[in-house]
Amino acid sequence: MAEIELREVTRRFSGTTAVNRASFTIHDGEFFILVGPSGCGKSTLLNMIVGLEQVTSGEIRVNGELVNDRDPRERNMAMVFQSYAIYPHMTVRENMAFPLKLAKLSREEIDRRVEEAAVILELTPLLDRKPHALSGGQRQRVAMGRAIVREPSAFLLDEPLSNLDAKLRGQMRTEIARLQRRLGTTTLYVTHDQTEAMTLGDRIAVLRGGDIQQIGTPRELYERPANLFVAGFIGSPAMNFLPARQAGSELLLPLGSITLPGENAATIPADRELVAGFRPEHLQVAAGQEECAGGLRFEAQVELLEWLGAELFVHFEVNLAGFAGIALPQELGIESGDGARMMAVARIDPACGVEEGETLALCIRPERIQLFDGRTGGNLRAEGA
Amino acid sequence: MSFRDSAEHRLAWLLCAPAVIAMLLVTAYPMLYSLWLSLFRYDLRFPDERQFVGLHNYITVLSAPTWWQSLFNTALITVGSVAVELVLGFIIALVMHRALVGRRTVRTAVLVPYGIITVVAAMSWRFAFDPTTGFVNGLLGLEGAWLADRWTAFAVIILTEIWKTTPFMALLLLGGLTLVPEDLLRAARVDGANAVQRFFRIVLPLMRPVIMVALLFRTLDAFRIFDTVFVLTRGAQGTEPVSVIGYNTLITRLNLGLGSAVSVLIFLCVLAIAALYIKGFGIDLSRREDD
Amino acid sequence: MAGTGSAGRMERLFWGVGSAIVVLYALIPVAWLLSLSLKPGADLGDRRFVPQAVSLEHYVAVFDDPQFPAALWNSAGIAGISTVAAVLLGMFAAYAIVRLQFPGRNLMLAAALSVAMFPPVSIIGPLFNLWRTLGLYDTWAGLILPYMTFTLPLAIWTLAAFFREIPWDLERAARVDGATPLQAFVHVIVPLAAPGVFTAAILVFMFAWNDFLFAISLTSTSDARTVPAAIAFFTGSSLFELPTGAIAAASVVVTVPVIIVVLLFQRRIVAGLTAGAVKG
Numbered sequence: 001m002a003e004i005e006l007r008e009v010t011r012r013f014s015g016t017t018a019v020n021r022a023s024f025t026i027h028d029g030e031f032f033i034l035v036g037p038s039g040c041g042k043s044t045l046l047n048m049i050v051g052l053e054q055v056t057s058g059e060i061r062v063n064g065e066l067v068n069d070r071d072p073r074e075r076n077m078a079m080v081f082q083s084y085a086i087y088p089h090m091t092v093r094e095n096m097a098f099p100l101k102l103a104k105l106s107r108e109e110i111d112r113r114v115e116e117a118a119v120i121l122e123l124t125p126l127l128d129r130k131p132h133a134l135s136g137g138q139r140q141r142v143a144m145g146r147a148i149v150r151e152p153s154a155f156l157l158d159e160p161l162s163n164l165d166a167k168l169r170g171q172m173r174t175e176i177a178r179l180q181r182r183l184g185t186t187t188l189y190v191t192h193d194q195t196e197a198m199t200l201g202d203r204i205a206v207l208r209g210g211d212i213q214q215i216g217t218p219r220e221l222y223e224r225p226a227n228l229f230v231a232g233f234i235g236s237p238a239m240n241f242l243p244a245r246q247a248g249s250e251l252l253l254p255l256g257s258i259t260l261p262g263e264n265a266a267t268i269p270a271d272r273e274l275v276a277g278f279r280p281e282h283l284q285v286a287a288g289q290e291e292c293a294g295g296l297r298f299e300a301q302v303e304l305l306e307w308l309g310a311e312l313f314v315h316f317e318v319n320l321a322g323f324a325g326i327a328l329p330q331e332l333g334i335e336s337g338d339g340a341r342m343m344a345v346a347r348i349d350p351a352c353g354v355e356e357g358e359t360l361a362l363c364i365r366p367e368r369i370q371l372f373d374g375r376t377g378g379n380l381r382a383e384g385a
Numbered sequence: 386m387s388f389r390d391s392a393e394h395r396l397a398w399l400l401c402a403p404a405v406i407a408m409l410l411v412t413a414y415p416m417l418y419s420l421w422l423s424l425f426r427y428d429l430r431f432p433d434e435r436q437f438v439g440l441h442n443y444i445t446v447l448s449a450p451t452w453w454q455s456l457f458n459t460a461l462i463t464v465g466s467v468a469v470e471l472v473l474g475f476i477i478a479l480v481m482h483r484a485l486v487g488r489r490t491v492r493t494a495v496l497v498p499y500g501i502i503t504v505v506a507a508m509s510w511r512f513a514f515d516p517t518t519g520f521v522n523g524l525l526g527l528e529g530a531w532l533a534d535r536w537t538a539f540a541v542i543i544l545t546e547i548w549k550t551t552p553f554m555a556l557l558l559l560g561g562l563t564l565v566p567e568d569l570l571r572a573a574r575v576d577g578a579n580a581v582q583r584f585f586r587i588v589l590p591l592m593r594p595v596i597m598v599a600l601l602f603r604t605l606d607a608f609r610i611f612d613t614v615f616v617l618t619r620g621a622q623g624t625e626p627v628s629v630i631g632y633n634t635l636i637t638r639l640n641l642g643l644g645s646a647v648s649v650l651i652f653l654c655v656l657a658i659a660a661l662y663i664k665g666f667g668i669d670l671s672r673r674e675d676d
Numbered sequence: 677m678a679g680t681g682s683a684g685r686m687e688r689l690f691w692g693v694g695s696a697i698v699v700l701y702a703l704i705p706v707a708w709l710l711s712l713s714l715k716p717g718a719d720l721g722d723r724r725f726v727p728q729a730v731s732l733e734h735y736v737a738v739f740d741d742p743q744f745p746a747a748l749w750n751s752a753g754i755a756g757i758s759t760v761a762a763v764l765l766g767m768f769a770a771y772a773i774v775r776l777q778f779p780g781r782n783l784m785l786a787a788a789l790s791v792a793m794f795p796p797v798s799i800i801g802p803l804f805n806l807w808r809t810l811g812l813y814d815t816w817a818g819l820i821l822p823y824m825t826f827t828l829p830l831a832i833w834t835l836a837a838f839f840r841e842i843p844w845d846l847e848r849a850a851r852v853d854g855a856t857p858l859q860a861f862v863h864v865i866v867p868l869a870a871p872g873v874f875t876a877a878i879l880v881f882m883f884a885w886n887d888f889l890f891a892i893s894l895t896s897t898s899d900a901r902t903v904p905a906a907i908a909f910f911t912g913s914s915l916f917e918l919p920t921g922a923i924a925a926a927s928v929v930v931t932v933p934v935i936i937v938v939l940l941f942q943r944r945i946v947a948g949l950t951a952g953a954v955k956g
Contacts, residue, residue, distance in 0.1 A: 052848055054390070073854040085849035089867045098863070099853035146853070390777075397778035404769040404828055405784065407761075408791045411825035415802035422801060429805075480694040491695045492942045493935075494702035500934040501706070502886050504904040505927040509705035512712060512920060520708060520725045548705065553949070560950030602792070609795045612888040616908055628797040628889070635801040636893050648798035655795045 002062050002077075002153035002186045003028045004049065009058035011044050011210075018044040020210040021058065026154075026188060031180050034190045035197040036207035036233075037331035042190045043158055045207070049188065050077050050156050062153070073102075078147035082159040084139045086131050086146065092118075093127040096145045103150075113149040120179070121145050137168045144179070154186040161196065173199060194234050198222070206230050208331065228377035231277050231370055232332040237313065240344040241334065243323040244276035244371065251276065251369070254320050254342075258296040260366050260381075273374025275326050280313065282368040283346035285360065292363035300346070300360050312350040314360060318342050326374060416652065423645035430639050442646035451630065452647075456654075459626040461539060462614075463607040466546040470603060471596075473547065474554030481555065482562050495552040503549060507616035510545045535623045542624060545613050550606070554599060561595030562588070601662040608658060627651050706931060712924035720920050734925035744926055746898035747906035754816050754902060755884040758823035762884075763877050765824070766831030767869075773832070774839040775847075792829035796822070800893040807894055814895045819902070822894075823884045831880050834948050838872025875948035878941060882934070903930050 004026040011019040019041040026032040034042040047053035049060060051072035060067050067075055078099075086095050093114055100110040118124045121141045131139055140160060147155055160176070161169045177200050180187050191197055197204050198218045206213040206221065206229070214226035218234075225231035231239050245252040251260050253276055286292040300316035307313075318341065325339035335343060346362055354360050371380045423442050427435045446452050481491055498506065513519045516530040531537045565588050573583050589596075611628040614620060620629040631651060635644030712720065716731035738744050769788075773781055803822065804813070812818035842865065850860035891905040898906075907930070910923050938945065 050852055052851070072848075072852045073856065077852070079849070079852045081845050081849060083843060083845050085843065085845035087846060087849075087864055098850075102854040102859060146849075150853075393776050394778040397772040397776040398780065400768040400772035400776075401780075401784050404765040404832065405787055407765060407825050408787055408828050411803075411822050412791055412794050412799065415799035415806065418802040418806070419798055422805075477698055480691060480698055483691050489942065491698055492946055493939050494699040496938040496942055496945055497702045497706060497935060500882055500938050501931055502888075502904050502907075502927075502934075504888050504908050505709070505931060506705055508907065508923055508927055509709045512924065513705065513708055515920075518721045518920065523722075523724060548701075552702065556946060556949050559946075563950075605793050609797065611797065612904070615888070628795065631797040632800065632889065632893065636804060641801050641805060644801050648795075648801055651795050652798045655793060659793050 001028050001184075003064075004154060004186065004188070005059075005061040005064075006045075006049075007059045007061070009045070009048060009060060010056050011041070011048060011053065012056045017210050019048070022205075022212050023058075024205060024212065024215050026186060028186055029184050031177075031187045031189065031200060031202045033197040033201035033204040034188065034207060035192065035194060035204055036213075037192060039209075040207040040331075041210040042192075042207050046079075046156055046158055046188065046190050050079050051075050076150075076152050077154045077156055078150045078152040079156040080140075080143045080147050080158065080160045082162060084143040084160075084163075086139055086142050088131050091128050091130055092123060092134070092142050092145075095131075095142055096149050099146060099150050113151075114145075117145045117149045120148070120182075136164055137172065140164065140172065144176075148179070148183065152185070154188065155180070157187065157189045159191055160189075162192070169196075176200065195236060198234065206233060208233075208329070224379070225370065226379055228275060228277070228372040228379075229329050229332065231372070231379070232328065232334060235279055237280050237345050237347070238332065238334055239277045239279050239370070241275050241277050241326065241328060242318060242342060242344070243320065243326045243374070244274040245323070246272070246274060251371070253296065254318050254323050255298040255364075256296050258364075258366055258369070259294075260369070260371075273324070273326075274380070275372040275374050275377075277370040277372060278364050278368050280345040280347040283348070283362045283364055285348055285352055286363035287361060292365075295363045295365040297361060297363045300344075300362050302354055302356050302358050302360055303343075305354070305356050307350060309350070312348050312352065314346045314348060314354065316344055316346070316360070318344050329377070419645045419648045419652075421645075422641050423649050425642045427642035427645075428638075428640050435642075438642070442643050443650070445643060446646050446650060451625070452627075452650075454623065455625045455627050455630045458539075458624055459608055459610070459628075462543055462546065462610055462626060463604060465539075465543040466550070466607050467600065467603050469543075469547050470551045470554045471600070473551045474558050474599075477551065477555035478558035478562055481559050495555060498549050498552045499556075501549070503612040504616055506549050507545055507613045510541060510548070511617050514541050532618055533622065538618050538622050538624050542614055542617055545617065546607065546610065549613070550603065554603060557595065557599040558592070561592040561599075564595070565591045597662070601659070604658060604662070605655060608655060627654070706928075706935075709924045709927045709931070712920060713928045715921065717921055734921035735929070737919075737922050738925045738929065741922075743898055743901075743906055743910070744929075747901055747903045748930075750816070750898070750900055751885055751902040751904075754819050754823065754900070755881050757816070758820050758827060758884045759877055759881045761820070761824045762827040762831045762880050763835070763873060766828055766835050766876065766880075767873065769828075769832050770835035770839050773836050775844065788829040788832050791825065794826075796826065796889050800889065803890075804893055812894075814897055814900050816900055818894050819887075819890055819900060822890050823887060826887075827880045827883050830883055831876050834876040834879055835872060838875070838948075839869060841872070842868050871944070872948075875941070875944045878937065878945060879948050 006022050006024055009019060009022045010017065022045060034045060036042050044053060048055050051067070051070055051074075055068050062075065087098065090098065096114045096117060097110050100113060105113075114127075115124075118127055121144060123138070123141055123145055126134065126138060126142075131142070134142065140163075143160070157176075161172055164172060173196060176189075180200075189196075189200060198221075201218060203215060203217055204221055205215045208229050214221060214230045216224075221230060221234045225234060228241070232241065242253055242255070247257075249259055250257045251274075284291075286295075286297050289297055291297075300314070302314055303317055304315040305312065306315070320340055320342060325342075328334050346360075348362075352360075369381075372378065373380055424437060424439060425435055426438045426442070477495065481488070481495065511532070514521050514531040516522055516528060516533075521531075522528065529537065531541050569587055569591075570583055573587055578586065609628055610626050611632065614624060614626055614629055615632075618624050620626070620633065625633075627647070628651065631644060631647045634640050634647055638644075708725065711725060711727050713734050714730045714732070715722070715727040716729055716733060722728070769784065772778070773784060799822075807813040807815075807818045812821075846864050846868070847860050850864045851857070855863065885902075886904065887902070888904040888908065891902045892908070895901045895905060903926075907923055907926055910919060910926065
């Protein structure tokens with residue numbers, strides 16, 4: 001069992017800073033996620049924790065002990081690599097037994113642990129096969145088997161599902177969650193997929209360009225994102241962003257104006273560039289004004305419909321007349337439009353019979369609008385953010 | 386730079402050291418010694434008459450028609466064999482690339498010239514072109530002694546060289562061929578390019594780096610030719626290339642002074658060729674890194 | 677790629693004929709040597725490609741003469757030891773080049789390149805003189821040293837190319853699993869590198885076995901004379917005529933193992949050559 005603490009951990013090499021002063025604590029038994037776009041430093045952070053990469057400055061402590069200079073083999077952590085890294089010249093059984101042989105465990109103990117892990121991961125019929133005769137999903141399970149036989153103090157997983165096809169990925173996600181619950185081992189999981197992060201994590205750390213953006217439970221990240229990046233990264237489909245302006249007690253949007261609850265109006269300077277964000281799932285169909293009392297009701301011209309059976313996504317254009325275009329973080333991959341128009345998405349009940357080209361009246365409630373500083377990206381409405 | 390990084394550096398140098406030492410010891414040191422010897426008049430048959438003569442040996446060599454003739458010979462052999470090898474090698478590479486039937490046999494057959502001892506190959510062709518016992522004259526109904534006349538001797542030398550080294554060229558080019566993505570060729574086909582156009586406009590340009598490296602090494606190899614000529618003519622009939630002159634001066638005539646001057650000049654020529662290729666044609670030899 | 681029906685058959689025929697021509701091209705000299713070696717002495721001058729009668733007298737003569745078996749022994753020993761040395765040193769260097777970051781890595785590759793481009797004729801003079809002074813003239817060691825040097829670039833390139841193919845994540849996984857760097861090397865890397873090392877050894881051996889210039893410059897007797905030198909200077913009963921039959925027989929004896937090795941390992945050899953030259 002292990003509590004892993006990072007204090008101002010930094011990794012720099014040849015002029016670039018891969019990880020910048022990361023500080024957080026992973027509690028014993030917690031399933032902790034590191035998530036972010038490629039190049040954000042999450043894998044580097046993982047490698048530093050397991051000891052495969054040097055720490056430029058800062059401290060890594062496991063159960064209070066400083067481990068910065070310890071070799072990986074002395075940290076009692078098991079790692080599952082993105083490429084699985086299972087030894088091609090050994091059978092499944094030999095792969096799983098390898099770390100135990102190195103630890104000089106008795107023959108009986110090795111066999112017992114391997115059999116047990118094989119049962120948990122449903123690998124028993126495959127024990128005598130070699131990796132080249134296994135499917136991707138089976139190889140992934142062998143990599144996990146090799147990790148759990150060690151009964152380590154922590155599991156480190158580096159994007160273990162990214163090489164699997166979508167369906168298998170969903171299945172394995174549930175398997176991993178169940179496994180972790182069962183074993184109770186501290187787990188650190190790296191991924192670029194926010195769905196995996198949200199479904200698996202007890203707590204999530206969002207990284208961007210080497211900096212930690214926010215650490216919190218999935219709910220906290222969803223409901224109170226610390227900045228524009230986190231807001232746009234978490235949640236699928238992504239949050240809608242529009243330029244906004246504060247005028248007195250009213251918030252002006254290209255869609256119309258809305259009154260925000262009073263306590264914030266005073267704290268926002270009038271001439272600041274703002275970005276308003278609201279999630280597709282928080283837009284509601286409002287046939288009449290009375291269905292949108294206190295909120296902002298607007299007409300949307302339906303450009304594109306995506307019907308998925310259980311959901312209906314409506315894509316519409318927003319005319320930005322009178323508002324300056326906004327620059328969104330590149331890694332989010334959201335189109336910021338051509339400066340005159342932006343696309344937005346609404347998620348509504350598929351029972352609604354709207355067609356492409358028709359107009360739809362939608363409503364957004366003030367408590368569902370997130371407000372961000374146009375320059376810094378910071379969340380202006382979150383308490384203590 | 387942290388402790389671990391510098392430990393890595395030390396380990397790396399430790400691992401490379403034996404190889405580097407071995408390589409430099411047997412090339413750099415003797416080369417410098419060669420340079421030194423070239424400044425003396427030093428004949429091993431009269432070791433006591435050794436004396437310092439400065440650059441006199443170089444003047445002797447550079448004013449000797451034999452030297453320039455040998456340079457010409459070497460150039461002729463080099464250009465002749467490399468040009469044909471390139472074309473023939475490409476043809477064989479294309480055959481190996483496309484051949485579905487008997488791929489294994491073709492590969493084996495192609496490696497035999499590569500694996501055969503050069504001396505053996507040269508002997509074989511020498512016997513083949515022998516005026517009285519060889520099958521070439523028998524087949525063509527000729528009586529001439531190929532190796533007795535300068536130009537026919539060159540023909541045999543170049544033929545032997547081509548025979549021996551084309552397979553290696555073919556293998557290098559084959560490796561380069563596999564680097565051309567099939568998708569590009571298919572797209573070109575859809576766009577209306579025929580086989581010839583596809584070859585000259587897509588395959589060749591994409592293979593340029595591989596071709597240049599292959600040419601560099603084949604040119605250097607051809608320039609350094611020794612075994613084939615020695616076995617076929619011993620350098621007689623005016624076919625002596627530079628390395629045979631070097632050998633004859635140093636080992637046969639035991640003239641270390643003059644021979645060393647020849648050695649240094651040959652070294653400079655090789656340097657010049659390499660520089661020409663690397664700087665002139667812009668070969669990127671550092672592409673060998675991909676991490 | 678190949679079409680169906682008659683167009684496909686035409687293409688297959690074309691490439692089939694092409695392959696046959698290539699095979700013929702490669703084997704003519706070998707076949708000719710075989711033919712000469714089997715012709716009885718009297719028929720050697722008949723200019724025919726295929727012998728009319730077959731005789732093994734030349735093979736007998738070649739093995740009776742002590743020159744040839746001595747040369748075989750010298751070649752095998754010298755090339756063998758040079759190969760072991762070059763592959764060993766090459767392995768260390770290749771590992772460092774592929775796996776480690778260090779300044780001077782480019783220098784290392786430049787050194788290997790320079791040696792590969794070096795003209796051996798330029799150093800036979802000094803080596804000849806040096807070896808005579810050091811007592812290395814006409815000895816195995818006298819040839820092993822230059823052979824090792826000149827085969828190192830080939831060894832390093834081929835081994836580096838193969839080492840690059842090994843997924844190095846495996847080494848990291850082994851370290852995380854609890855292995856010391858040595859254990860990781862022995863249990864994980866060595867089994868995966870073995871085929872590459874084997875191929876490199878084959879290529880290096882062929883290279884060393886083939887050398888002629890050093891062999892004739894730095895040796896003079898059957899103490900260290902190798903096969904290429906022996907064949908080139910084969911003296912028969914007559915001082916003026918080359919013992920064609922004997923030379924042909926010796927050549928065949930020396931070529932047959934090459935053909936066998938090439939037959940058995942052609943895939944590996946081609947992989948080694950192209951990997952070393954193209955990707956290396």
